[in-house]
Amino acid sequence: MVRxxxxxxxxxxxxxxxxxxxxxxxxxxxxxxxxxxxxxDDTDQQRNVAEALQPILDxxxxxxxxxxEGPEVDGPHTPYYQSxxxxxxxxxxxxxxxxxxxxxxxxxxxxxxxxxDAAAAEKRDFVYSRKWMATTAEDAARFESEGxxxxxxxxxxxxxxxxxxxxxxxxxxxxxxxxxxxxIQRTDGTCLYHLASVxxxxxxxxxxxxxxxxxxxxxxxxxxxxxxxxxxPPHFAHLPxxxxxxxxxxxxxxxxxxxxxxxxxxxxxxxGTAIATALGRQVNADTFNPVIxxxxxxxxxxxxxxxxxxxxxxxxxxxKTEEFSRAEMIQHFSLERVNKSPAGFDPQKLRATQxxxxxxxxxxxxxxxxxxxxxxxxxxxxxxxxETGPMVSRLLEAADDRIKVAGDILSLTEFFVAxxxxxxxxxxxxxxxxxxxxxxxxxxxxxxxxxxxxFDAASTEQCLRAFVESQGIKMGQIIHALRVAVTGKAVGVGxxxxxxxxxxxxxxxxxxxxxxxx
RNA sequence: GGCCCCAUCGUCUAGCGGUCUAGGACUCCGGCCUUUCACGCCGGCAACACGGGUUCGAGUCCCGUUGGGGUCACCA
Numbered sequence: 001m002v003r004x005x006x007x008x009x010x011x012x013x014x015x016x017x018x019x020x021x022x023x024x025x026x027x028x029x030x031x032x033x034x035x036x037x038x039x040x041d042d043t044d045q046q047r048n049v050a051e052a053l054q055p056i057l058d059x060x061x062x063x064x065x066x067x068x069e070g071p072e073v074d075g076p077h078t079p080y081y082q083s084x085x086x087x088x089x090x091x092x093x094x095x096x097x098x099x100x101x102x103x104x105x106x107x108x109x110x111x112x113x114x115x116x117d118a119a120a121a122e123k124r125d126f127v128y129s130r131k132w133m134a135t136t137a138e139d140a141a142r143f144e145s146e147g148x149x150x151x152x153x154x155x156x157x158x159x160x161x162x163x164x165x166x167x168x169x170x171x172x173x174x175x176x177x178x179x180x181x182x183x184i185q186r187t188d189g190t191c192l193y194h195l196a197s198v199x200x201x202x203x204x205x206x207x208x209x210x211x212x213x214x215x216x217x218x219x220x221x222x223x224x225x226x227x228x229x230x231x232x233p234p235h236f237a238h239l240p241x242x243x244x245x246x247x248x249x250x251x252x253x254x255x256x257x258x259x260x261x262x263x264x265x266x267x268x269x270x271x272g273t274a275i276a277t278a279l280g281r282q283v284n285a286d287t288f289n290p291v292i293x294x295x296x297x298x299x300x301x302x303x304x305x306x307x308x309x310x311x312x313x314x315x316x317x318x319x320k321t322e323e324f325s326r327a328e329m330i331q332h333f334s335l336e337r338v339n340k341s342p343a344g345f346d347p348q349k350l351r352a353t354q355x356x357x358x359x360x361x362x363x364x365x366x367x368x369x370x371x372x373x374x375x376x377x378x379x380x381x382x383x384x385x386x387e388t389g390p391m392v393s394r395l396l397e398a399a400d401d402r403i404k405v406a407g408d409i410l411s412l413t414e415f416f417v418a419x420x421x422x423x424x425x426x427x428x429x430x431x432x433x434x435x436x437x438x439x440x441x442x443x444x445x446x447x448x449x450x451x452x453x454x455f456d457a458a459s460t461e462q463c464l465r466a467f468v469e470s471q472g473i474k475m476g477q478i479i480h481a482l483r484v485a486v487t488g489k490a491v492g493v494g495x496x497x498x499x500x501x502x503x504x505x506x507x508x509x510x511x512x513x514x515x516x517x518x
Numbered sequence: 519g520g521c522c523c524c525a526u527c528g529u530c531u532a533g534c535g536g537u538c539u540a541g542g543a544c545u546c547c548g549g550c551c552u553u554u555c556a557c558g559c560c561g562g563c564a565a566c567a568c569g570g571g572u573u574c575g576a577g578u579c580c581c582g583u584u585g586g587g588g589u590c591a592c593c594a
């Protein structure tokens with residue numbers, strides 16, 4: 001039985017790199033008909049875990065990455081919080097102590113630092129002298145009488161190599177002599193991550209540990225712990241990390257300012273910021289950041305699109321397939337086809353993927369996605385009046401591919417504001433409405449518009465074409481002025497769709513108003 | 519610095535010794551479509567880091583160099 005896990009620390013946000021790791025774990029489990037477990041690594045947490053965990057769980061729920069065991073769903077191995085598993089860790093520490101795979105160490109931080117410095121001064125690798133290692137009860141008593149307190153350290157081998165097969169990297173080898181006697185239990189009795197992780201993976205019967213490359217060098221000590229405990233170590237697969245936009249370092253939430261200097265990343269961020277601002281939302285870098293998954297949800301990306309983008313970051317099926325539904329991802333995913341080298345986060349490709357998904361989204365779903373944004377922006381009442389559905393549906397049809405994320409609907413506010421509060425883009429107004437011939441043409445065409453029957457796209461188009469011909473002018477001489485008069489903007493959805501959606505009354509009122517202002 | 523990992527167009531990637539005059543996608547640049555914008559369509563630019571081997575033959579295997587990265591905690 002394949003059982004994989006993702007083990008987030010409750011940090012209050014879900015990082016895109018973390019999601020990619022979780023996604024690969026999830027896909028691997030689902031592909032093999034196995035289970036995906038969520039375990040909470042909160043051994044070092046003083047703050048409110050529940051509060052800091054919620055955004056992470058929400059993120060996974062939004063993405064549709066479901067877990068078979070873990071917070072909120074529980075399971076046969078509950079609890080899934082490391083902070084609640086101290087007794088298991090304690091038992092493991094005791095067993096390690098008994099078998100001699102670990103020892104109590106009474107050195108002080110200063111003494112240890114002195115040894116480290118000495119090693120550095122002599123330009124040799126630091127190897128702890130084990131001078132304050134207590135092997136007997138008498139040793140311990142003596143050290144304690146000196147007022148010392150103990151940590152528990154691993155008694156790592158100092159000869160030979162730790163060799164294992166990584167499912168992505170192939171055979172990997174580490175010399176035991178380079179390993180330190182890592183601390184597994186602190187002075188205060190709490191245990192450290194490596195011990196906890198190994199114990200949990202065994203207790204939860206994790207078969208495959210798929211995690212970021214940064215853990216590769218942690219693997220020897222974890223295998224040592226497992227072996228010393230008489231446990232069969234899981235299979236390991238170390239994923240390359242997700243690199244920052246335009247760079248080669250690991251992408252990090254804290255480097256937003258740096259990433260903003262990257263044009264594509266900046267575009268992605270600004271686009272999102274405009275939407276968030278239109279929603280009246282406070283934009284602060286701690287939560288509103290394209291490195292954090294929430295960003296995409298708030299701005300109106302499709303979870304499927306994000307996932308599709310992410311799955312291709314370090315994995316591919318073949319030389320051409322780019323689109324994967326969840327089912328297809330699950331069907332085709334394999335660790336053999338995961339790349340060894342880091343993959344850079346590319347905002348443009350993400351947006352292109354999103355755009356494709358949005359195009360393919362059925363109209364009904366698009367409407368359902370977009371309406372909440374209009375409500376949050378105060379442009380549509382909650383609950384929405386019954387004419388909203390058909391109107392938005394018609395508008396989306398007219399807007400076609402212009403709506404790339406749900407929040408883009410907020411760039412079409414002209415369809416939702418009252419005629420008298422429509423804002424005119426000053427530059428556009430100056431250029432197209434205040435120019436010499438515009439006003440008389442608008443006035444003349446307004447009279448035609450007042451008569452058209454029915455007032456729909458086809459008829460208004462016919463009407464305008466006839467008007468243009470009778471006046472002996474070109475389309476361009478009036479249509480731009482008309483657009484600005486009616487929408488306030490120089491760009492937007494098709495002219496005649498716009499007229500139809502706005503309706504005769506609004507169109508006439510807006511033309512009148514524009515002529516007055518001109 | 520020690521140890522470990524990695525290396526194909528700007529980016530994501532295909533390539534598992536000959537079918538590679540290196541394929542696809544995103545971006546970019548032309549052109550078409552067009553009332554604007556977006557879409558769409560057509561076309562184009564663009565890569566095997568370098569040096570040695572092995573081999574009849576190397577992007578593909580080996581070694582080295584260079585470059586990039588990860589990691590060296592009583593963090594996870």
